[in-house]
Amino acid sequence: MDTILRELEAGHRLGSGHRLAAALTPIDTPEHPDRLKSFYFFSNAAQLSTSLRYYISHLSGVRIPKEDLNAWVDIFSAYWKAIGEIVNFDEIPSRASWANVFDSWKDLANVLIRAYTNPGLEAWTIPCLYVVGKYLRVFASKADAESLSQGSVAYSEDDMFTDFGKNAKTEESARVLNRMFTLCLNDRAAMEESRKWGVYYMSNLLFKTYFKINAVGLSKNLLRALNAQSQDLPDKERYPRSHIVTFNYFVGVIFFLDENYAEAETHLAYAWNYCQKHAIKNKELILTYLVPCHLVNTHTLPSKKLLNDFPRLEKLFRPLCDCIRKGDLHGFDAAMSAGEEEFVRRRIYLPLERGRDIALRNLFRKVFIAGGFEEPKDGQPPIRRTRIPVAEFAAALRIGTHADARTRVDIDEVECLLSNLIYKGLMKGYIARERGMIVLSKGGTAFPGTGV
Amino acid sequence: MSNTQSQDTKQQEASQQPQQQKPTVLEEDDEFEDFPVDGESSARVSDTDPSFSSLNFISPLKMHWPENETEQATANGNNVHLWEESWDDDDAAEDFSKQLKEELKKVDASSS
Numbered sequence: 001m002d003t004i005l006r007e008l009e010a011g012h013r014l015g016s017g018h019r020l021a022a023a024l025t026p027i028d029t030p031e032h033p034d035r036l037k038s039f040y041f042f043s044n045a046a047q048l049s050t051s052l053r054y055y056i057s058h059l060s061g062v063r064i065p066k067e068d069l070n071a072w073v074d075i076f077s078a079y080w081k082a083i084g085e086i087v088n089f090d091e092i093p094s095r096a097s098w099a100n101v102f103d104s105w106k107d108l109a110n111v112l113i114r115a116y117t118n119p120g121l122e123a124w125t126i127p128c129l130y131v132v133g134k135y136l137r138v139f140a141s142k143a144d145a146e147s148l149s150q151g152s153v154a155y156s157e158d159d160m161f162t163d164f165g166k167n168a169k170t171e172e173s174a175r176v177l178n179r180m181f182t183l184c185l186n187d188r189a190a191m192e193e194s195r196k197w198g199v200y201y202m203s204n205l206l207f208k209t210y211f212k213i214n215a216v217g218l219s220k221n222l223l224r225a226l227n228a229q230s231q232d233l234p235d236k237e238r239y240p241r242s243h244i245v246t247f248n249y250f251v252g253v254i255f256f257l258d259e260n261y262a263e264a265e266t267h268l269a270y271a272w273n274y275c276q277k278h279a280i281k282n283k284e285l286i287l288t289y290l291v292p293c294h295l296v297n298t299h300t301l302p303s304k305k306l307l308n309d310f311p312r313l314e315k316l317f318r319p320l321c322d323c324i325r326k327g328d329l330h331g332f333d334a335a336m337s338a339g340e341e342e343f344v345r346r347r348i349y350l351p352l353e354r355g356r357d358i359a360l361r362n363l364f365r366k367v368f369i370a371g372g373f374e375e376p377k378d379g380q381p382p383i384r385r386t387r388i389p390v391a392e393f394a395a396a397l398r399i400g401t402h403a404d405a406r407t408r409v410d411i412d413e414v415e416c417l418l419s420n421l422i423y424k425g426l427m428k429g430y431i432a433r434e435r436g437m438i439v440l441s442k443g444g445t446a447f448p449g450t451g452v
Numbered sequence: 453m454s455n456t457q458s459q460d461t462k463q464q465e466a467s468q469q470p471q472q473q474k475p476t477v478l479e480e481d482d483e484f485e486d487f488p489v490d491g492e493s494s495a496r497v498s499d500t501d502p503s504f505s506s507l508n509f510i511s512p513l514k515m516h517w518p519e520n521e522t523e524q525a526t527a528n529g530n531n532v533h534l535w536e537e538s539w540d541d542d543d544a545a546e547d548f549s550k551q552l553k554e555e556l557k558k559v560d561a562s563s564s
Binding site for chain 2: 134204208240241242245246249250272273274275276277278279281282283285294295298299300301302303305306321324325326358361362365366367369370391392394395396398399405450451
């Protein structure tokens, strides 16, 4: 018997949504290299509906209610057509195109959405939504890449008025995925049989899609919709970890792009802590954003151990970290411009740039430490010198920026940098301008949080 | 006349070119990947697997990777070692002090 149909049967017999969804997975597997073809050739357009109906109504050990039977026949008919478009790549390459695959897969998605409305298929089958949604996105992306590569070819005659948006199909897929999301979110059934268990998976698919078409802003509508329903949703801990870790990653990145690094860190840290240990690529993506967050929020740097498994990140972040630690402003600027392209592409340039303040803090902190201690008064523990000439900070700045003999460092500029650090809470003290001195706070709080 | 014709042929050829690629890689480069545990990616059929039940998709036990498969368990509360302080209290303080004095002298010399 055909593999796909066997999967369909197993899913129903075991009542397993994932087994059922396996049937709707449009790929060949190593075990079944002709999986798609053999399904496509099991019938033809004229007899498809009849043979599917016969097959599905005679599944061994399962009675499928009449209205569900119709739905499944419709779903697998649409699926069969989509598979036909994929099989074309092997059979009739001249007629095969990802645009066709996408269009027919979108029809399948719409049939599926219809099957879930009023009251529709039981909730245990929602992994079918997952897999159809997942591949809708994949095919959209392939179709867009295809039309991009054909470029001028598509630009002829009757195609004149079609949408030439670079991501036309992906945008189309976003609208369909959004309907799937709503379908899950607005299900009113009791929680045990509710499609609400699918909201986070569908959100994740939408996030991925919005990120792809550079419409991250749309993600916020999604978060708003989820928030509005938060009373009716089960605790996140009860959802599959794979859904929630992914969800937290995206929410973290969304806050990150809004420069809300505190919120971003909460979500990214959750994703990091609960990410599957061996999912190296996902962990790397989480750290890409978590490291800059951590730098901004806690002024701490990733250890060698943390980046050990991620050579790409080690290469990306280590030069910056070393310069921050040494207070080497010149090196920091060089590392920022060396990595600029990559930082901008990953959208982490802005928070990393804030590392310059930390580098400057560390440079000025060295001035403070180099200043040594006051003459100890009898019996008292030694106190660090807390009145420091601005000129010393100016000299440190010359060292830190590798200033040569011709470069001038303005005292005004130094004062400005100092007051900036004081304002940001990285230094504690005040500037006594008339005396050209900085008066720093005593008692180990001159550079808060650094022990001096 | 022959000109437009040859253009047409070229277009046709061009349109056939990319379509001959076989469907291969479906995942993209910079994207958060699906975790393999979902089972959705495996299209295998083993009809006798008893671990599947009708509540499969809501049972947290089935859908979670175990606690010891997470970073949190590995770190075991030792998260501190993953992050380091951003400043250095090394022995180079002496050097810096010397460097600073020299620089101050230079500034003095040039301004006087």
